[in-house]
Amino acid sequence: MLIAIDNKQNRRFRTIMSKGLTTRAEDYSRWYTDVIMAAQLADYSPVKGCMVIRPNGYALWEKMQAALDKMFKDTGHVNAYFPLFIPESFMKKEAEHVEGFAPECAVVTHGGGKKLEEPLFIRPTSETIIWSMYKKWIQSHRDLPILINQWANVVRWEMRTRLFLRTTEFLWQEGHTAHATAEEAEEETIKMMNVYAKFAQDFMAIPVIRGIKTEQEKFAGAVRTYCIEAMMQDKRALQAGTSHNLGQNFAKAFDVTFQDENGDLKLVYATSWGVSTRLIGAIIMTHSDDKGLVLPPKLAPVQVVIIPIWKGDDQKDAVLQKVEEMTIQWNGRFAFKVDDREGYRPGWKYNEWEQRGVPLRIEIGPKDVENNQVMMARRDNGEKTAVPMANLSMTVERTLETIQNDLFKKALAYRDENLIEIDSYDEFKEKINDPGGFFWAHWCGQNACEDRLQEETKATIRCIPIDDSKRVEEGTCMLCGEPSHERVIMAKAY
RNA sequence: CGGGGCGUAGCGCAGUCCGGUUAGCGCGCCUGCCUUGGGAGCAGGAGGCCCCCAGUUCAAAUCUGGGCGCCCCGACCA
Numbered sequence: 001m002l003i004a005i006d007n008k009q010n011r012r013f014r015t016i017m018s019k020g021l022t023t024r025a026e027d028y029s030r031w032y033t034d035v036i037m038a039a040q041l042a043d044y045s046p047v048k049g050c051m052v053i054r055p056n057g058y059a060l061w062e063k064m065q066a067a068l069d070k071m072f073k074d075t076g077h078v079n080a081y082f083p084l085f086i087p088e089s090f091m092k093k094e095a096e097h098v099e100g101f102a103p104e105c106a107v108v109t110h111g112g113g114k115k116l117e118e119p120l121f122i123r124p125t126s127e128t129i130i131w132s133m134y135k136k137w138i139q140s141h142r143d144l145p146i147l148i149n150q151w152a153n154v155v156r157w158e159m160r161t162r163l164f165l166r167t168t169e170f171l172w173q174e175g176h177t178a179h180a181t182a183e184e185a186e187e188e189t190i191k192m193m194n195v196y197a198k199f200a201q202d203f204m205a206i207p208v209i210r211g212i213k214t215e216q217e218k219f220a221g222a223v224r225t226y227c228i229e230a231m232m233q234d235k236r237a238l239q240a241g242t243s244h245n246l247g248q249n250f251a252k253a254f255d256v257t258f259q260d261e262n263g264d265l266k267l268v269y270a271t272s273w274g275v276s277t278r279l280i281g282a283i284i285m286t287h288s289d290d291k292g293l294v295l296p297p298k299l300a301p302v303q304v305v306i307i308p309i310w311k312g313d314d315q316k317d318a319v320l321q322k323v324e325e326m327t328i329q330w331n332g333r334f335a336f337k338v339d340d341r342e343g344y345r346p347g348w349k350y351n352e353w354e355q356r357g358v359p360l361r362i363e364i365g366p367k368d369v370e371n372n373q374v375m376m377a378r379r380d381n382g383e384k385t386a387v388p389m390a391n392l393s394m395t396v397e398r399t400l401e402t403i404q405n406d407l408f409k410k411a412l413a414y415r416d417e418n419l420i421e422i423d424s425y426d427e428f429k430e431k432i433n434d435p436g437g438f439f440w441a442h443w444c445g446q447n448a449c450e451d452r453l454q455e456e457t458k459a460t461i462r463c464i465p466i467d468d469s470k471r472v473e474e475g476t477c478m479l480c481g482e483p484s485h486e487r488v489i490m491a492k493a494y
Numbered sequence: 495c496g497g498g499g500c501g502u503a504g505c506g507c508a509g510u511c512c513g514g515u516u517a518g519c520g521c522g523c524c525u526g527c528c529u530u531g532g533g534a535g536c537a538g539g540a541g542g543c544c545c546c547c548a549g550u551u552c553a554a555a556u557c558u559g560g561g562c563g564c565c566c567c568g569a570c571c572a
Contacts, residue, residue, distance in 0.1 A: 029566075037505095048564080104571070125572095159495080159570060166571070219572095227572095239572060278572055309531055316530095347532035365531055375531080458568090494572090 021355075023290045028234045033163060035284055038355040039293040042163050049161040049168035053277070056356060057164075059301035061171065061277060065151065067203050067299070068173065068275070071195050077147040077175060082129050084153075085120040090128040094253040097127065100220020104156045106168075122155045127221065127246070127272055130176045131254040138178060138268060141260050145188075146178040164281035165238075165494050172276035178268045180258065182247070185269035189245040192273040193226040196241035197467075204279065205296040205407040206230045206286045207415050208240055209438075209489060211463025216450055219272075223247035229462045229489065231415045232285035235436035237462045237491040240282050243273035281494075286411050287380070293357030294379055296407050297400040304336040304396060305353045309346050309365030322369045329393060334400065354379060359403050360396065380407055419469070421487065425478045428490070432459050438491045440469075442484035444477035452479055453490065462489045 021034035036042050041057030053061065069079070085108065092098050101124045108120040123129065130148070137143060155169045175192060179185040193210055200208045208228035218225035222244035230240045251257070251267040260266050287294040297303050308323050310316040323338055330336055337358075339349050346363065353361060363375040374392065377384040380403050387395050418437035422428050428439060443449060443461060454460050464486070465471070471487035 027566095033565095044564080100571095154572095156571070158572095160568085170572080172572080242572070274572075276572055307531095311530065342530090345530045345532085345534065347530085347534085349530095349533090351533050363531070367531075 021290060021292060024233060029162075031290070032281075032285060035288050035293050035355075036163050039357055041280065041284075041293070044163075047168070049158060051163050051167050053171075056301070057280060060280060060283075060295070060299060063299045063301060064199075064203070064279060065173075068195075068199055069149075069151075071199060072149050072173075072175065075147075075191060075195060077149045077177075079150060080148045081150050081152070082123075082126050082133070084123055086123050086126070086129045088119045088121055090132055091121045093128060094221050094249055096249070097221035097253075101125070101156075104158065106155045106157055123152070124154055124156045125272075125274075126150065126152070126154075126174055127176065127250055127270075128254075131250040131256060131270070134176075134178050134268070135254050135256045138256055138258050141180050141258050144178055144180045144258060144268065145184065147175075147188075148177070149173055149175040162281075162494075164284070165278055167277075170276050170278065172274050174272060174274040177271045178251075178256070179271070180260065180266070180269070182269050185247070185271050186245055189224070189226055189243045189271045189273070192271070193228065193241070193243040196243065196273070196275055197228050199275075200228055200230065200240055200279075200282075201408060203296065203298045204283050204286070205298075205404055205411060206240065206282055207408065207412040209463065209465050209469045210467040211465040211469070211489065213242075213463055214450060214461050214488075216447060217461065217463075219244045221246060221249050222272075223249065226466075227463055229438075229491075230282055230286065231418060231438055231491075232282070232494070233414070234285070235418050235438075235491075237438065237489075237493040238278070238282050238285070239462070239493065240279060241273070241275040244271060246270035246272060287407055288357070291351075292355030294407070295357035295359060297359045297404045300357065300359050301335060302337045302353075302356075302358050303334045303400055304330075304360045304362060305349075305358045306336060306338045306362045306364065307346050307349050307353075308338065308340050309363060311366070315366050319364060319366065319369055323364060326364075326374075326389065326392060330396075333393065334396065350377075360399060362396075378403060380410075419489075421471070423475070423478060428459075428478060429457055432457050432490075432492065436492065438462070438489050440471050440487040441478040441490050442475035442486075443488045443490075444480055444482040444484050446477075446480070446482075449477055449479040459490050459492050462491050462493060464488045 021038055022030040024031045039056055040054050042051045042053050045052050091101065105124050106122040108122065109116055134146060137146065151173045153169055153171050158166050158168055161167050177188050179188060197208050197210050200206045208230045210226065210228055213225040213227055219242060224245045226243045227239055228241045230238050232238055248267040248269060250270050256268045257265045258268055283295065284293060287296065306323055308319045310319045320340060327336060327338065350361065357379065359379050361377040368374050372389045373386050374389065375384060376387045376399065378399065420437060421440045422431065428441065450461055469489065472485065475484045476482065477484050
């Protein structure tokens with residue numbers, strides 16, 4: 001007992017308060033929280049299950065938003081904003097949707113000191129209110145397609161929450177589109193899944209598997225749900241984005257029809273798609289290490305931090321002068337910060353910026369000024385090299401690109417190492433816990449086997465892959481032995 | 495909702511079993527000096543409804559009863 005307490009005490013003592021964080025090996029989930037706290041990305045709020053996104057975290061989100069928003073605009077979408085409150089009756093119009101969301105909704109019953117005639121749901125997602133409006137806006141095929149996105153907060157009353165990964169309130173974007181044909185809606189659904197995959201790989205440097213959700217895992221109210229799945233460092237899966245083909249379900253529920261070229265009245269086809277601040281959790285768990293956060297350069301709010309080093313005022317002036325000259329052409333090229341705070345020693349600053357995930361650090365002291373060079377340290381692999389002052393901007397730019405690419409390669413290699421084919425259920429039951437990972441396995445397509453899988457192993461079918469991870473081949477269901485025509489991805493998920 | 499852990503300074507904790515000085519320790523914070531190439535040092539200082547309520551007692555952080563909250567692990571979920 002005493003020993004246990006001592007250990008705990010020592011560990012905490014040794015961690016945030018003094019030097020390093022809890023390591024991944026020690027306690028992965030505590031490490032995750034420590035990284036967030038040390039990088040000051042977020043903090044717990046007074047309200048259970050909610051979090052405050054601090055400036056460092058919000059700056060990251062803004063970078064993500066900017067990149068995604070551009071991708072949405074480039075694919076023809078426009079932004080709009082729909083209200084937070086949804087009439088209860090709306091929520092109840094689509095049967096599966098109600099069933100899926102009712103248990104996790106927050107409901108406002110009072111306003112202005114009086115009981116409301118009709119309770120207002122706080123949106124867990126906006127399909128219903130949006131389709132109530134689309135009904136007003138759509139009459140003719142000429143009104144289609146509608147390609148609207150909104151950046152918003154939503155509330156889902158989760159039983160168990162974790163910073164960024166699952167909080168009661170979270171920020172996201174939700175695209176809601178309306179189309180004349182099923183083909184067009186399907187095309188849109190896949191297109192947006194691909195946008196997400198591209199964003200994940202090119203910006204977040206996270207490799208993802210694109211796939212289709214099983215009937216049980218799909219969105220409540222969708223005909224078909226596409227997703228991107230990423231592997232975290234603990235080898236668990238994280239659903240990083242979803243894109244739903246809603247078919248005519250919401251058009252039916254809200255009676256949204258249009259007249260086609262022939263004057264026939266037809267139901268509209270719908271899609272919806274979203275990614276959330278959960279992606280910040282994905283970035284943390286994919287790239288960060290025991291020293292703290294590691295950010296991909298393309299999304300890092302501060303890409304380069306410059307640490308001037310000096311002894312005495314003369315040196316200080318000379319070094320800062322050099323820094324000034326050096327960075328004068330950097331404005332608008334990359335995001336940098338000069339940390340010339342007094343009273344903190346260089347080593348202290350190195351650690352602080354490492355915890356915050358800044359991709360590149362440049363140290364410049366009297367010796368460097370003399371030699372017309374700087375020291376450059378990469379956050380991702382710790383490499384520290386002397387770099388000539390000449391063409392420094394170019395070197396920095398290239399190094400940032402290299403880091404971005406290396407992060408992706410490293411994550412991809414890790415993912416692939418831990419993505420294995422498996423045929424024996426007994427073997428699976430062992431390996432899902434140790435070493436863990438993503439497993440390609442045959443599945444017959446029946447709910448019963450899927451349920452059994454989850455009950456017995458806590459793993460779920462993450463998706464039926466449709467990209468390079470697709471494995472079409474004849475086989476037998478790992479669980480029941482019935483015929484299967486392709487493999488699915490099974491893993492434990494967040 | 496079940497299981498576990500915990501509420502004492504900004505953070506991490508000791509003290510609680512066995513009631514009794516002015517409630518401590520580390521880190522952080524403030525002031526000054528000195529320093530600055532991987533989390534320096536010295537000196538001084540500020541900071542506490544000991545989660546809340548009730549009870550027992552001459553006396554409660556400590557005992558009793560009740561409540562609240564948080565974290566972790568499970569069942570549900572992006």
